[in-house]
Amino acid sequence: xxxLLVIKEQIKQFYQKTSVYxxxxxxxxxxxxxxxxxxxxxxxxxxxxxxxxxLILSTxxxxxxxxVLVLLAMAVSIGHILAISKILAxxxxxxxxxxxxxxxKFTPDFGHVILAIPILYFLKIPYCVPILLGLISTPIAxxxxxxxxxxxxxxxxxxxxxxxxxxxxxxxxxxxxRMVIDNWLRDPNMLFAIFVFCxxxxxxxIIRKQEFDYAFETxxxxxxxxxxxxxxxxxxxxxxxxxxxxxVLGTLGSAIVVYVVWFFRLTLDHTAIEKIQFEDDDYYYxxxxxxxxxxxAPEKNVKKINEKKETS
Amino acid sequence: MxxxxxxxxxxxxxxxEKNKEQFEIKDYxxxxxxxxxxxxxxxxxxxxxxxxxxxxxxYNAELLINSAVVLDYKRIGINALLIYxxxxxxxxxxxxxxxxxxxxxxxxxxxxxxxxxGILRRFYQNDSEHK
Numbered sequence: 001x002x003x004l005l006v007i008k009e010q011i012k013q014f015y016q017k018t019s020v021y022x023x024x025x026x027x028x029x030x031x032x033x034x035x036x037x038x039x040x041x042x043x044x045x046x047x048x049x050x051x052x053x054x055l056i057l058s059t060x061x062x063x064x065x066x067x068v069l070v071l072l073a074m075a076v077s078i079g080h081i082l083a084i085s086k087i088l089a090x091x092x093x094x095x096x097x098x099x100x101x102x103x104x105k106f107t108p109d110f111g112h113v114i115l116a117i118p119i120l121y122f123l124k125i126p127y128c129v130p131i132l133l134g135l136i137s138t139p140i141a142x143x144x145x146x147x148x149x150x151x152x153x154x155x156x157x158x159x160x161x162x163x164x165x166x167x168x169x170x171x172x173x174x175x176x177x178r179m180v181i182d183n184w185l186r187d188p189n190m191l192f193a194i195f196v197f198c199x200x201x202x203x204x205x206i207i208r209k210q211e212f213d214y215a216f217e218t219x220x221x222x223x224x225x226x227x228x229x230x231x232x233x234x235x236x237x238x239x240x241x242x243x244x245x246x247x248v249l250g251t252l253g254s255a256i257v258v259y260v261v262w263f264f265r266l267t268l269d270h271t272a273i274e275k276i277q278f279e280d281d282d283y284y285y286x287x288x289x290x291x292x293x294x295x296x297a298p299e300k301n302v303k304k305i306n307e308k309k310e311t312s
Numbered sequence: 313m314x315x316x317x318x319x320x321x322x323x324x325x326x327x328x329e330k331n332k333e334q335f336e337i338k339d340y341x342x343x344x345x346x347x348x349x350x351x352x353x354x355x356x357x358x359x360x361x362x363x364x365x366x367x368x369x370x371y372n373a374e375l376l377i378n379s380a381v382v383l384d385y386k387r388i389g390i391n392a393l394l395i396y397x398x399x400x401x402x403x404x405x406x407x408x409x410x411x412x413x414x415x416x417x418x419x420x421x422x423x424x425x426x427x428x429x430g431i432l433r434r435f436y437q438n439d440s441e442h443k
Contacts, residue, residue: 091367091370094363094366094367095367097359097360097363098360098363098364098367101356101357101359101360101363102356102357102360105353105356106406106410174370174373174374177370177371178371181367181371274327274330276323276326276327276330277326278322278323278325278326280318280322283314285319285322285323287319287323287326289323289327
């Protein structure tokens with residue numbers, strides 16, 4: 001355990017020295033993964049599918065605030081849908097606006113969750129988001145979680161419906177819109193997934209707040225258990241279509257990811273070096289504030305013991 | 313000659329100044345601050361509700377076109393208005409509580425900052441007395 005703590009502090013030391021380069025690099029990789037996954041799942045617009053466009057957008061996201069990635073991801077998704085149906089694109093844009101107007105303003109710090117859940121669903125580990133939010137946030141996080149799940153299922157509905165040929169008459173357009181909204185809002189899989197994810201957030205939060213040893217670890221296990229049991233009950237009792245093996249493996253993967261994130265607790269605000277400057281009547285001051293490292297890596301001292309050579 | 317304690321205070325204040333959101337309250341009394349954000353909430357909820365009504369109308373377009381002359385528009389209008397008022401009431405109460413807490417938290421933060429400014433002012437006064 002001590003060795004792990006030392007590794008954690010070494011990573012923090014490395015991050016302190018190189019955060020100026022690491023931050024844009026991590027943001028670039030994240031944006032690249034996001035746009036590639038969106039192109040893989042939707043991919044109706046050949047211009048947006050091209051690698052140079054993806055690289056340009058990812059590079060732009062690397063040097064801008066992270067909210068830009070969320071907005072660009074939404075724009076790219078709408079761009080793909082626009083390639084097959086203008087009406088569907090307008091519908092999706094209106095739905096995003098409704099989500100923004102009613103829900104995101106109450107949890108502005110968790111706007112990324114609405115993007116993270118669909119992306120992690122595509123990577124088969126969406127369950128780490130509600131478990132992590134239960135650890136670091138309050139039950140109000142169920143709002144962005146519910147929005148994230150519904151955005152994922154909306155994308156799935158559009159992807160599945162648009163695989164069939166689309167008519168251009170008014171009647172075909174109205175039928176398409178009605179089918180999308182019906183399949184989305186009345187999808188029992190989506191409603192049940194929202195319910196289970198909200199339960200995970202609440203259970204994880206309640207256990208995390210208890211005052212006993214290993215409360216955080218217990219809350220991660222509890223959140224994972226609620227997830228597996230929830231989908232098992234849904235599959236058996238409510239005919240929810242879900243691959244239980246995928247759920248179990250995804251839950252295991254998510255729990256490991258959450259544990260690693262929690263253990264390292266790499267909060268960028270508290271690890272990165274801060275640079276400030278100010279002046280008074282006599283001097284200009286350029287100050288670098290470096291957060292203190294709490295566990296020092298042990299220094300290796302190699303001591304050689306030679307046998308005494310006996311001289312006759 | 314450098315005064316390390318003064319530099320320490322100045323550095324702390326400079327880092328506090330980076331959190332610009334907390335200093336927003338300096339431009340408002342609490343009532344004005346809450347009223348400003350309540351107005352934003354009302355506008356946002358209204359826009360969102362209009363979009364929901366638009367989607368609902370589009371979803372039921374065929375029914376609306378076929379039954380245009382027989383629909384009870386008065387009852388539909390009253391129901392829509394009641395839902396809007398209820399929604400607005402819930403969001404207004406939520407915003408009131410949230411921004412009240414936010415203002416109080418920011419007030420404590422600004423108060424800590426101004427305490428630091430007072431300490432810095434004393435350093436300057438001591439410096440000018442010694443000169």
